[in-house]
Structures are given as C-alpha cells and as structure tokens.
Amino acid sequence: MSPDLAELPFFSALTPEQLAIVAQGMTRVTLDQGENLFLQGDPAARFFLLLEGRLKVTQLTEDGQQFIVRIVHPGELCGFGPAIGRTIFPGSAEAILPCRLLAWPRARWEPLIAAAPALAVSAIQAVGRKLDEAHTRLREMTTEDAGRRIAHLLLRLARHAGPGPDPVEIPFPITRQDIADMSGNTLHTASRIMAAWEAEGILLRARRKVIIADTAGLAAIAETRD
Template sequence: MPDDHPTVRAAFQGLSPAEIGTILTGTTTARLAAGEPLFLQGDPADRFFLLKEGWLKVTQVTADGQKLIVRIVHPGEFFGFAPALQRDLYPGTCEAIVDSEALVWPRRRWQAVLGAAPSVTLSIVQAIGRKLDEAHDRLRELSTEEAARRVARLVLRLRAKAGEDALETDEGIELPYPLTRQDIADMSGNTLHTVSRIMAAWESQGVLGRGRRKVVIADARALQDIAGDED
C-alpha cells in the first residue's frame, strides 16, 4: 500500500490493492505545525484532503468582518470539498489546532477518486452531508436558542465527534485538542464575554472542569439538562 498510515488503512478498508492504488495515485502529504494554515479563505481550490492525524479548524470571515469557526476536522475525515461544490476558491481558512498531517490530492484527481470505489464516494457524500447538517443545526440554534443552551449543545457535539479520542482525566472527559473560550464563542455564535461568563459559572457549579485552553466535561448529565437533551 503506498501510504500505510493507520488512518489511511481504515479509510480504505475493504478495497482491493488496485482500487487503493488508483485512489492514492498522485497524493502527497502535508505536515502542519499547530497554528499553521493549510489553505486560506479565497485561495484557489486546487486540492482536497483526508486528515491522517491531528485536528484542524475551518474558519470563515463574513462580509461584516465576523470570524466564525464552521468546522473541526477529525482524523479520518475528508475535507476541502470545493470541487464537489463546483467552487474555484476555498470558502474558508483551514489551520492546524495541533501538529497535524493530511493526505493531499490535486484537484484534477477528483473524478478519478470518486470513480475508483463506491465506498469512497459514499464516505465523501456522507462527510458533505454531515457538514450541511451541522450548518443547518447551527442556523436553527442561532435563531431559536439562548446562549447557554447553544454552548452546551456545541460542547456535547464536540464530545460526541471526538469519540474514543476524548481523554478520561480526574476532572472528567477532556476534549483531545485545545480550545479557547474565543473558539467556543466563534463556534456557538456568542460573544467572548457571554461564553466566559457561562463557562465560569459552569466551572463553579462542577459542570465543567477547570483548565486553560481545555474543555473538560465534569458532569455530562448536567450539561445534557442545560442543552435540553433527553439522553
């Protein structure tokens, strides 16, 4: 196999060597230090990607200058879907939260990758669908839900997506990558002041653990109650 990284093996599990060879033809690897961008909003959309390790965040700056974090990319996820959406430019900036590594295809390989195996096409379509679902959820929450509930729902979604990568600590379940309160504000559509007030209160109440640039869920049941989740 041309790339024997475990995340790549898992992404293409069940495919024949010939199918994998076709899919990986022309790929390179991008290695990023924490805080380093992979691409910038408005750059030519000349590549698409699979995250091999690490975590990335995708941000957008709106017409009025507001910065939003629209997605956290986890290992094993395809991203950089501009070719699928017939975009010539990336609509957002993608940068590493921690040291990260991504598999890179040139845009000209898009059709060949999609045609190589139905399972790959399905994975990419599902990833696009999840991205759209998250956008719809966010729009609904911004228009109908108060600040604390939006923050609680966001933290629970991040915990669910982290899966087995989430860390068990003495204080609770810790997300496996650093997030500032500004990051939480950018993702939940709140101001930094509002998020700081909410999270400080939750830390005092034992809902969250205390930690600089860390999100630790100390009482998941209480957080679910705030979010309005039944399970």
Template sequence: MPSNLNRSLIKNLDLFKSLSDAALDSILETAQVYRLLTGDAAFRQGEVADRFFVLLHGHLKVVQVTPDGEQVVVRYVNPGDVFGIARAMRRPNYPASTLAVQESLALSWPSTEWDDFTATNPHFASNALQTVGQRLHDAHARIQELSTEEVEQRVARAILRLVDQSGRQTPEGIVIDFPITRQDIAEMTGTTLHTVSRLLSAWKDRGLVISGRKRIVVCAVDNLIRLAEGPHTSTPQPTDAKV
C-alpha cells in the first residue's frame, strides 16, 4: 500500500464502503497516487486508455474537442467519482481530456486490472455501472436541451446541475464549490461567452445570482428553477447564442 495514502481516505467513499480492511489493502497494492495542480491533465483526449481513476479530493472537468475544433465541457468530476473508464466501455483511447480545476488528488489503476477489479468488488462494479448509466442519461438530456431549449433555459439548467452536485450553503447563497468560469458555462451549454456574461449580469441585477472571477453563487434557487422550466418567465433572449 502506498505509504503516503491513508486507508481512511477511500474507506469512507461510497465505492469502497462495503469492503473489509484486507480488501482495501489488496486494492491499494496496485494503486498509484496522482497529485494534480490546477490545469494539470490526468489524461488527454486520444491517448491510450491505460489507467482508470477515482477522485479523492478536488474537482476536475472533462473537456472534449469536436471534429470542428470546438471545445466542449462535457461534465465535472467530483470527489468519490470513478473516471477514465474508457477500457470498461471497450474503447482503446480516452474520448476526452480530464483537467484539474483546482489542486486535486486521485488514485489510479492499470486498465488491464478493470475486469478483475470489478469481479472481486461487486459493490464497486455496481457503482461504476450506475455511473456509466448516469452519464448516458445526462448526455441524452443535454442533446435534448440543445435541440429544444432556449439558451437561458440551458444555462439555468447547467448551473442547477452544478449546484446539485457541488453546491455549498453560505450566508450569500449556494456557492458552486470549485472554480468555474463563464467560458466553462458557455462550453457546457453550446453558447458564447458574451451570451453567458449578459445572462449572468441580468440575473445578478434581479438578485438571482452573484458571479465573479471563477465564482458563482445562487441566491434564489426557486427562481432559477422557474427559468430552467421554460421561457415564459425568462429574461429577453440574447441574439448571439449558438444553436
């Protein structure tokens, strides 16, 4: 077991809660610790998918470059999440890059161990399967949003998803608990930085959010939910959104 890794760091994660100390020790024997500074990549799009990971601390964003050269923020990785499981989906290469948005700590294992890893740890396998299913559901939902919803709805939904995944209550409101830029939100929602900036400024004037450099606080969740549900209560739509 790596000497710089405390067993309790993974014992309390949902993926590993049901495992005995002996099972944890066996898992950690082949684990490698990854320390990522802001901007570091755990792996990059197109690289051979030779390892899979579990995030222990921090936050990562999954970024994909389309054939047209457009960058898309696919999702965010939160502590306790398994990621980099391309080989589990029978893909030889990583379909996207995964970058640290703040200092982060992860464990990784060789992809060649995935089948044995899941066979001997049914709880981990079940959680990993749920993760894959949730990602497929989220991908289908985003395709539907891009096809049918106005830009304000998409931005509201994206922020609400982040609040649900990583929101932390503060006296100001619910803060998204990792650095996130307006450009990130634009790349999540298929729109432009200018459009996101205009929307957030309008919402700030209405008391819905507080936004600053790499920081978003939601002050009125119910109002943001109403915006996400339909355009009938929304701010007039900017005309420069991508469709």
C-alpha cells in the first residue's frame, strides 16, 4: 500500500483495513505532456483518479470532427466506465500537463466504492458536471453570440486558478483551437475576438496560454445583453 494513500482527501477518513482494500490492484500511472491515457473505443479495463496535472478528454464524431468533452482536474475521477456501465471508453484522454494518476482494474470498482463511498459520490458528481456543462454549452450556443460564449468559457476555466488579483492565468496550456471547440466557434472567430480583447487590454498576449488581465471587463462582456 502506498504510504501516502491516507493523505489523499478521498481516503483520509478510512480505516487501515479500508485502505488495504483500496490498495488492492492499485497501480500508479505517469504521463508526459501530450501522451494519451486511453483512446476512444479502447476497452474500459481501468478507471483512474488524477492526482496531479490536467487531462483533456475529447470525442471524435462519425464525420471526423473532434470536440473537447471536459478538462479533468486534480482530485477528479476519469475513465470511470464501470460506474455507468460502459465497456469501452467513449472518448480519448490526453495529458495537457505531465500527470500522475492512480489506476484500478474495472473489477475493483464495486469493492473500492464499498470501502471508499466518496469515490461513488465523485463519479456521480462528475457525470452531473458533464451534463450541466453540456446543457450550458447548448444554452449558450442557442442564445448567446460568439464573444459572450468565449467570455463565459474563459471565466469558467479561470476559476481553477483559484482566487487572486488580476492578471489571472488559466493554469494549463490551452490553444485558440481548444477555445473555439469548447465554445462552439470557428478558429477564425475565436482568434479574431481574442485578438481584439488583447488590443483592449482584457487579455494578455501569450502563446498556448490564456492570461486574463481584466477579469471584471471580461465578466461585463459575458453578461452583456443584446
């Protein structure tokens, strides 16, 4: 059993006996930036808990278009097919920062949640967040213009940087293509809007990063009504 397992929030309240159950079959996974944890269509043979880094989960449509489903942050489960009855991964997960994860065989799902019910709660919350994000994207795409959608997206991502004064840097690499995909815009539209915001001093110019120089100004754009 890993000596630091009891220090993780999911497992900190468990007894030594419960920790021993959690440790059965558990392995550690490390990924370099750009490395895939799993690919869409792979057998969902394992599930994972992200300890450090960030993962980008994408799906490829039948016509070959790729879109970003979610960003996985430290402390979140991913690839939890056993929780929802899936036998294959419905998307691909790529490390956008170097990552450390815990992994278990899918057969360990039920013993694990019996020993650590917080994992089951986390899985339910993760599914809920995915549905909420999908509903939010659908509402924004049908009721908001391109600029407001991008502003809302950047503000949501910036929350993961934690509270603090401006400037606020989204704490993982993200491209304008990513932003276009996640906000339902074309790359040209996203680039044009963000370039204008850089000229106005709302964003700072940076490569593969987003740095918000004026959070209040971006929030005002997000809440602008036509």
